[in-house]
Amino acid sequence: MSIQLFMPTFRVEECLEEIRECLEKGWTGLGFKTVQFEEKWKEYTGLENAHFLNSATVGLGLAFKILKMQKEWGDDAEIITTPLTFVSTNHAILYEDLKPVFADVDEFMCLDPKDVEAKITDKTKAILFVGIGGNTGRYLEIVELCKKYDLALILDAAHMAGTRLNGKIPGGEADVVVYSFQAVKNLPTADSGMICFKDKDNDDLCRKLTWLGINKDTYARSTDKGAYKWKYDVEHVGYKYHGNSIMAGIGLVQLKYLDQDNAYRKQLALWYDQGFEGNENIRSVKVAPGCDSSRHLYVIEVDKRDELLLALNESEIYPGVHYRDNTEYRMYSHAKGTCPNSHYISERILSLPMHLRMQKSDVDKVVEHVVKFTSM
Structure with missing residues (x-):
């Protein structure tokens, strides 16, 4: 019998019960289960904000878009990153017309703080740290570099669902953390992710951008009696990046285990x-x-x-x-x-x-x- 690299495991009956509830309520999109999953994820990680997305890749793109908007970075801004990662990590930098500057890795396959510091210039605005394989490497040294040089910190935690550092879920030190719940990750769904901003204002902006720039999502505009408030404003040119309740239902089950x-x-x-x-x-x-x-x-x-x-x-x-x-x-x-x-x-x-x-x-x-x- 063959031995595959990855093969996800689902608690099928429990997942089906979550999905059944969505179908019976007639609510399979944003809201309902996505709200539940966000609250459970905040409780599990200790992070203050969490927004459920349709993938980690869009989360990384949003991280750079929002930080660039809020911090007023120019297109010549440099982001120090790792070359040893899935290509979506570094594509996210290019999405926002920023410049990736590659720093070398250490024996843990994570960013080497010495090479990172050597590559900081007056154009450097952020460091993107990837916890490859779930490893934290010298993450805390990277945190200190960000403090020393007043840089933003983005934690690509695609592999880090459940990772702890000195007994604590890492990420509270970062400006934003992005998790992946793609099909073969430790917490698998079909595909989805979570973005966790330190700043509540950034979380609020992210929620608008993931729903086409609309300032109130469909779930927020519905009452307990089913009444639907149609009127809203559009504040930004946003995207269709939010997660849905089917994926969130699966995620709720997977998180328990x-x-x-x-x-x-x-x-x-x-x-x-x-x-x-x-x-x-x-x-x-x-x-x-x-x-x-x-x-x-x-x-x-x-x-x-x-x-x-x-x-x-x-x-x-x-x-x-x-x-x-x-x-x-x-x-x-x-x-x-x-x-x-x-x-x-x-x-x-x-x-x-x-x-x-x-x-x-x-x-x-x-x-x-x-x-x-x-x-x-």
Whole structure:
């Protein structure tokens, strides 16, 4: 039987009950369940604001749009970011005609504070930190850099649902945090996300922009008796970015089990760690001190990565790569060579299968094949 990189697990009957309630009430769009999910997410994370979206990608785009509007950044503003991420992270900077400046990564595959500081200029307005795989890396050092140079901080927490740092959900220090609930994330729906601004005014503006700039959403304009207040104003050229109650209903169920599910992912990671212990041909990317990672990914670094990937495929084991150095893409090739460690790592890393349907025997099989190939 094949072992896939990702395979989401849903509590099907509970999810169907949430969806059934939406269908029976005749309310499947914005409001109702989205409001419930936002409140539960704020309660879970301790963050003051939360707005449910149709994806994390639109959340990152909104983060830059709103910060640019509120802080009056010009189009020459620079955002320091990582080249080791999914391309949507850095596309979000370009959406708002801002300039991504790539800083290198450390052994945790997160931004290296030393290289970040070296690349700060008078045009730098923000740092975009990605908690890759659920790892926090040297996040707190990045927080201090933002304070030192008066920079905004955007936390791309797409992999960080459930991650804690020194016992606390990170993000309260950031201007905005964006989470992903895409189909294979730790808290999977079909696709959706959450954006959490520190500032309430930014949260209010975000809600208008996600509903075409309209100053009152449909749910807010409906009464308990079903009366519909049609009159509203349009304050901005907005978008159709908000989430819906079907996805939020699934999210409500998944949130109940998030810590439990992440605990099992940590057990899978421990089995991998034990299997590779002492093997000089395989370096497992470690979790940073103080980080209780969501363990969205389990990443190893090896020689002959592409050959190993093909060999595993032949044994019906299907790993992945997270990620290719973004400066290798045509879009960002102007920065090629600026982040040598990121480039080196991206040629050697492999993400091993990591999902709740795996058992120890599956991990043992993956370990056996990886060890066998890297020993040749």
